Amino acid sequence: MKTILITAFEPFDGETLNPSWEAVRQLDRRELVGATVIARQLPCAFGQSLTVLQQTIESVQPVMVLAVGQAGGRAEVSVERIGINVDDARIADNCGQQPIDRPIAAEGPAAYFATLPIKAMVAAIREAGIPAAVSQTAGTYVCNHVMYGLLHYLHQHRPQVRGGFIHIPYLPEQAVAHPGQASMSADSVIRALEAALTAALSVEEDIRQTGGATH
Amino acid sequence: MKTILITAFEPFDGETLNPSWEAVRQLDRRELVGATVIARQLPCAFGQSLTVLQQTIESVQPVMVLAVGQAGGRAEVSVERIGINVDDARIADNCGQQPIDRPIAAEGPAAYFATLPIKAMVAAIREAGIPAAVSQTAGTYVCNHVMYGLLHYLHQHRPQVRGGFIHIPYLPEQAVAHPGQASMSADSVIRALEAALTAALSVEEDIRQTGGATH
Amino acid sequence: MKTILITAFEPFDGETLNPSWEAVRQLDRRELVGATVIARQLPCAFGQSLTVLQQTIESVQPVMVLAVGQAGGRAEVSVERIGINVDDARIADNCGQQPIDRPIAAEGPAAYFATLPIKAMVAAIREAGIPAAVSQTAGTYVCNHVMYGLLHYLHQHRPQVRGGFIHIPYLPEQAVAHPGQASMSADSVIRALEAALTAALSVEEDIRQTGGATH
Amino acid sequence: MKTILITAFEPFDGETLNPSWEAVRQLDRRELVGATVIARQLPCAFGQSLTVLQQTIESVQPVMVLAVGQAGGRAEVSVERIGINVDDARIADNCGQQPIDRPIAAEGPAAYFATLPIKAMVAAIREAGIPAAVSQTAGTYVCNHVMYGLLHYLHQHRPQVRGGFIHIPYLPEQAVAHPGQASMSADSVIRALEAALTAALSVEEDIRQTGGATH
Numbered sequence: 001m002k003t004i005l006i007t008a009f010e011p012f013d014g015e016t017l018n019p020s021w022e023a024v025r026q027l028d029r030r031e032l033v034g035a036t037v038i039a040r041q042l043p044c045a046f047g048q049s050l051t052v053l054q055q056t057i058e059s060v061q062p063v064m065v066l067a068v069g070q071a072g073g074r075a076e077v078s079v080e081r082i083g084i085n086v087d088d089a090r091i092a093d094n095c096g097q098q099p100i101d102r103p104i105a106a107e108g109p110a111a112y113f114a115t116l117p118i119k120a121m122v123a124a125i126r127e128a129g130i131p132a133a134v135s136q137t138a139g140t141y142v143c144n145h146v147m148y149g150l151l152h153y154l155h156q157h158r159p160q161v162r163g164g165f166i167h168i169p170y171l172p173e174q175a176v177a178h179p180g181q182a183s184m185s186a187d188s189v190i191r192a193l194e195a196a197l198t199a200a201l202s203v204e205e206d207i208r209q210t211g212g213a214t215h
Numbered sequence: 216m217k218t219i220l221i222t223a224f225e226p227f228d229g230e231t232l233n234p235s236w237e238a239v240r241q242l243d244r245r246e247l248v249g250a251t252v253i254a255r256q257l258p259c260a261f262g263q264s265l266t267v268l269q270q271t272i273e274s275v276q277p278v279m280v281l282a283v284g285q286a287g288g289r290a291e292v293s294v295e296r297i298g299i300n301v302d303d304a305r306i307a308d309n310c311g312q313q314p315i316d317r318p319i320a321a322e323g324p325a326a327y328f329a330t331l332p333i334k335a336m337v338a339a340i341r342e343a344g345i346p347a348a349v350s351q352t353a354g355t356y357v358c359n360h361v362m363y364g365l366l367h368y369l370h371q372h373r374p375q376v377r378g379g380f381i382h383i384p385y386l387p388e389q390a391v392a393h394p395g396q397a398s399m400s401a402d403s404v405i406r407a408l409e410a411a412l413t414a415a416l417s418v419e420e421d422i423r424q425t426g427g428a429t430h
Numbered sequence: 431m432k433t434i435l436i437t438a439f440e441p442f443d444g445e446t447l448n449p450s451w452e453a454v455r456q457l458d459r460r461e462l463v464g465a466t467v468i469a470r471q472l473p474c475a476f477g478q479s480l481t482v483l484q485q486t487i488e489s490v491q492p493v494m495v496l497a498v499g500q501a502g503g504r505a506e507v508s509v510e511r512i513g514i515n516v517d518d519a520r521i522a523d524n525c526g527q528q529p530i531d532r533p534i535a536a537e538g539p540a541a542y543f544a545t546l547p548i549k550a551m552v553a554a555i556r557e558a559g560i561p562a563a564v565s566q567t568a569g570t571y572v573c574n575h576v577m578y579g580l581l582h583y584l585h586q587h588r589p590q591v592r593g594g595f596i597h598i599p600y601l602p603e604q605a606v607a608h609p610g611q612a613s614m615s616a617d618s619v620i621r622a623l624e625a626a627l628t629a630a631l632s633v634e635e636d637i638r639q640t641g642g643a644t645h
Numbered sequence: 646m647k648t649i650l651i652t653a654f655e656p657f658d659g660e661t662l663n664p665s666w667e668a669v670r671q672l673d674r675r676e677l678v679g680a681t682v683i684a685r686q687l688p689c690a691f692g693q694s695l696t697v698l699q700q701t702i703e704s705v706q707p708v709m710v711l712a713v714g715q716a717g718g719r720a721e722v723s724v725e726r727i728g729i730n731v732d733d734a735r736i737a738d739n740c741g742q743q744p745i746d747r748p749i750a751a752e753g754p755a756a757y758f759a760t761l762p763i764k765a766m767v768a769a770i771r772e773a774g775i776p777a778a779v780s781q782t783a784g785t786y787v788c789n790h791v792m793y794g795l796l797h798y799l800h801q802h803r804p805q806v807r808g809g810f811i812h813i814p815y816l817p818e819q820a821v822a823h824p825g826q827a828s829m830s831a832d833s834v835i836r837a838l839e840a841a842l843t844a845a846l847s848v849e850e851d852i853r854q855t856g857g858a859t860h
Contacts, residue, residue, distance in 0.1 A: 013859070071860035075290070075390070075397040078860075084727055084756060084781070088857030100853050101764070111729060111756035119746070129388035131398060136729070137782035140857035167860050172403050173344035175290070182290040182397035183346060188387050208745050212733030212785035214658070215716035215723075215812050228644070286645035293645075297514055299541060299566070303642030315638050316549070326514060326541035334531070351514070352567035355642035382645050423530050427518030427570035429443070430501035430508075430597050505720070505820070505827040559818035561828060602833050603774035605720070612720040612827035613776060618817050 003036045004197065005062035007053060009069050009142070012044035012094055019171040020068040023189040032194065033201040038062065044142050045095040046087055050149040057158070064162050064200060066116065067150055068193065069143035071167035072174070075182035077125050077192045078135035078167040079118045081211075083147030084111045088140035104148050112151035116164035117199065117206035124199035130184075130192040134211030138165055166196060218251045219412065220277035222268060224284050224357070227259035227309055234386040235283040238404040247409065248416040253277065259357050260310040261302055265364040272373070279377050279415060281331065282365055283408065284358035286382035287389070290397035292340050292407045293350035293382040294333045296426075298362030299326045303355035319363050327366035331379030332414065332421035339414035345399075345407040349426030353380055381411060433466045434627065435492035437483060439499050439572070442474035442524055449601040450498040453619040462624065463631040468492065474572050475525040476517055480579040487588070494592050494630060496546065497580055498623065499573035501597035502604070505612035507555050507622045508565035508597040509548045511641075513577030514541045518570035534578050542581035546594035547629065547636035554629035560614075560622040564641030568595055596626060648681045649842065650707035652698060654714050654787070657689035657739055664816040665713040668834040677839065678846040683707065689787050690740040691732055695794040702803070709807050709845060711761065712795055713838065714788035716812035717819070720827035722770050722837045723780035723812040724763045726856075728792030729756045733785035749793050757796035761809035762844065762851035769844035775829075775837040779856030783810055811841060 006027055008020035021041050028039035038060050042049045057065065071078060085108050087099040118134055125132035138144040147165035154163045168189050175183035221242055223235035236256050243254035253275050257264045272280065286293060300323050302314040333349055340347035353359040362380035369378045383404050384390075390398035436457055438450035451471050458469035468490050472479045487495065501508060515538050517529040548564055555562035568574040577595035584593050598619050605613035651672055653665035666686050673684035683705050687694045702710065716723060730753050732744040763779055770777035783789040792810035799808050813834050820828035 069860070074860065075395055081731075082729055082755065086726075086758070088779075088855060090855055090857045090859055098855070100855050100857075101851070109754050109756075110727065110758055111754075113731070113755055126391045129391060131387055131390040131394070131396070133394060134733075136785060137858070137860075139860040140781060141859040143860055172346055172399070175346040176341045176344065179346070179348060180290055181346070183399070184387070185400040185403055187402070188400055206746070210733060210735055210743070210745055212735045212745075213782070214735055214786040215714070215719065215782075215784040215788055284645070289645065296516070296570075297540065299512055301511075301543070303564075303640060305640055305642045305644055313640070315640050315642075316636070324539050324541075325512065325543055326539075328516070328540055349518075351570060352643070352645075354645040355511075355566060356644040358645055421531070425518060425520055425528070425530050427520045427530075428567070429520055429571040430499070430504065430567075430569040430573055505825055556821045559821060561817055561820040561824070561826070563824060602776055602829070605776040606771045606774065609776070609778060610720055611776075614817070614828070615830040615833055617832070618830055 001036050002063045003038050003060055004064040005038050005056060005060050007040050007042050007067045009042055009044045013091055015174060019070050019168055019189065022171060022186050023193060024068050026190055027193060032197050035201055042146065043094060045093045046097050046099060046142060046145055049142055049146050053146060053150060054153055062161065065150060066197060067146050067165045069167055072170050072178065073181050074167060074169050075131065077130060077132040079121045079132065080114060080135050080138040080147060080165040080167060081118055082111050082113050083138055083144055083151055085109065085148055086140055087145055093142055104145055105152050108152050112148060112155065114164035115162040117203040118164065119209045119211050120199045120203040120207045121196040122211060123207060123209060124195040125192045128191050128195040130188050132192060135167060136213050143167065216251050217278045218253050218275055219279040220253050220271060220275050222255050222257050222282045224257055224259045228306055230389060234285050234383055234404065237386060237401050238408060239283050241405055242408060247412050250416055257361065258309060260308045261312050261314060261357060261360055264357055264361050268361060268365060269368055277376065280365060281412060282361050282380045284382055287385050287393065288396050289382060289384050290346065292345060292347040294336045294347065295329060295350050295353040295362060295380040295382060296333055297326050297328050298353055298359055298366055300363055301355055302360055308357055319360055320367050323367050327363060327370065329379035330377040332418040333379065334424045334426050335414045335418040335422045336411040337426060338422060338424060339410040340407045343406050343410040345403050347407060350382060351428050358382065431466050432493045433468050433490055434494040435468050435486060435490050437470050437472050437497045439472055439474045443521055445604060449500050449598055449619065452601060452616050453623060454498050456620055457623060462627050465631055472576065473524060475523045476527050476529060476572060476575055479572055479576050483576060483580060484583055492591065495580060496627060497576050497595045499597055502600050502608065503611050504597060504599050505561065507560060507562040509551050509562065510544060510565050510568040510577060510595040510597060511548055512541050512543050513568055513574055513581055515539065515578055516570055517575055523572055534575055535582050538582050542578060542585065544594035545592040547633040548594065549639045549641050550629045550633040550637045551626040552641060553637060553639060554625040555622045558621050558625040560618050562622060565597060566643050646681050647708045648683050648705055649709040650683050650701060650705050652685050652687050652712045654687055654689045658736055660819060664715050664813055664834065667816060667831050668838060669713050671835055672838060677842050680846055687791065688739060690738045691742050691744060691787060691790055694787055694791050698791060698795060699798055707806065710795060711842060712791050712810045714812055717815050717823065718826050719812060719814050720776065722775060722777040724766050724777065725759060725780050725783040725792060725810040725812060726763055727756050727758050728783055728789055728796055730754065730793055731785055732790055738787055749790055750797050753797050757793060757800065759809035760807040762848040764854045764856050765844045765848040765852045766841040767856060768852060768854060769840040770837045773836050773840040775833050777837060780812060781858050788812065
């Protein structure tokens, strides 16, 4: 049976958990549309996260890769449109690195678009009753680092494998410590990821549906 | 066994459900700290909501009353501090009424503070892992109308019965139609209300903990 | 010629200026609708602010009092509807006091509505091209302390004098240190206050215009 | 004397003015650091905006191009980091066009980074007392269309000319019709643009200062 790889991150920025891993680990070994889901955790560190990701891809040989990360403060599940070739860290990563305006791949292009059907994924998550939207930026921290690095690696070494990134809100128990910030339960996130993966596995050509931003 | 009354609202403003009723109805007949919970739905209408509430209080004879309503856009469970003596409706209610700057009780005071231990309730909800905060305003629509009307009625007719109001976020399925707005799952809301009611039944004197706003 | 008193606050919470004083001091000695504006600064301290305010009222003998304060993070000029009888300080005031749930006036009512025509003032500010709205809460810090204390004092000692409170955003130079927060130029604030005072002096009965909040 | 070109947009989305043009037109013929500023308005239309821009570049022969647009709802001056190769319109442009997921340049790269010193520009604007930040996305509407199209054109035809994009908030008079939205006075925007252009003309290598986002 073919496999799909879904990754999440370890906690960072003083948090004791990362909602991405709380959700993603519950999808490990799940079967979806004739594929087996393999869930793996990545370190929240520039460089090392991509090393682990690439080793995992070589070991797991997935037909599709979806990376998931925390976007504290966002209210919706965000399906990322694009990863950009820059590290610019507002806070240090878990290894103490804080790069500023450093390319992820010295010879790489400025950006890669996700190769997953992002509009179909957003539509599927919303049909499951979970708020979702296309996001036009994955930031410039480790999440974007992994998104760009994943798409660069797949482009160079495994062009037939599709890849993308999803950002998720805080868990309610995290938002207790972040007054006024939105949150989403792990159950909702899991259902959203199932819907997104199912859509990504089922849809060849993305649907034509607006998901833009005026700015 | 003594009873406590918890109320919620019917849908309004074009919604097909009201998260307050989706959560509150699941608490009906629940036993908490030696009390039986009675859940009732109120119409979303100035005047009529208070008529139904007062009749229900007379029929149920509760030792405590908690009214619950939807605050679309808020990210946290809000325990309201105060109800004020004014109806000022930005949108029409379910009967088409849209009062502007009209007192709720012509001879009533400008406001009533909740007589439930709001700080202890917020603390209990947060301990249950759900984001919560004191709110300094319940607005000027039907929710505030019910909060003020409830406290005015209890003050005049049943001064030994404590009362208060809790605002809750949209459900995730509602937020699908409100891009960028926060939401909270019905399960989280139910756990929050259980924690709040349990605290309200257990605490005589409210705890001393900041819950203020600079503006 | 009759006088109107407008007050502002000294800086607090680590700021080096307070936008309310930057604007208000430029209105000192201005003539508006046949009245002379007297501008005074209040200390940002529970208790002391009201002592100074009351002494100033006795000395200045105004026909109207408008207090102005900073609401960092708000985007609009907020004309406050109501002051409530509680001090609940999230941060210490400039004298190190941080009261929690303490009444401002032990025997006072729960709240006072502003006695200025708040809807006419909002309309006048908006006609001047400055965003403005009615606010349903002045918080529970020194601003609300002054609003409630002012209205309580006028109610008891000078019932023919009308009073109210306006909250204003950060200045642009303050917002530089508060990423993502809204701001408003001193010029815009001054024009807003002139429009508000002019409306307050010209309008006897407030206009009938919605200014409510659903929550 | 050398010239620099600064562009703004005509009104769109039902507005009667565009804050970018209100500010930019006042910089026309201004001299800055030994250069003359030429200000031009672009149509808010996919395709046509780029045609006009390219003709203007050929006619004006600038050493630098800065395009400016409205970002209604943002509180700060945003210096854009990157333009991406996609049109995805949430609303129709002024010609009724509403493309979805259409590349701007069929053979173009996924994105271009601004070639202006964005960190130095943000620092200069903030030193002028105006809130500013790097933005990681210019959206997917006409603003991004112009930013990507500008950088693509310069890359292909005038690689020695530097280019970039700045998004600005609503004007106060616009925000009157957008309750709760931030605004910025035209004076502040003009001072911000002067500071940004001066920095861009003075700085060869951008400064090393964090301007990233975690998501």
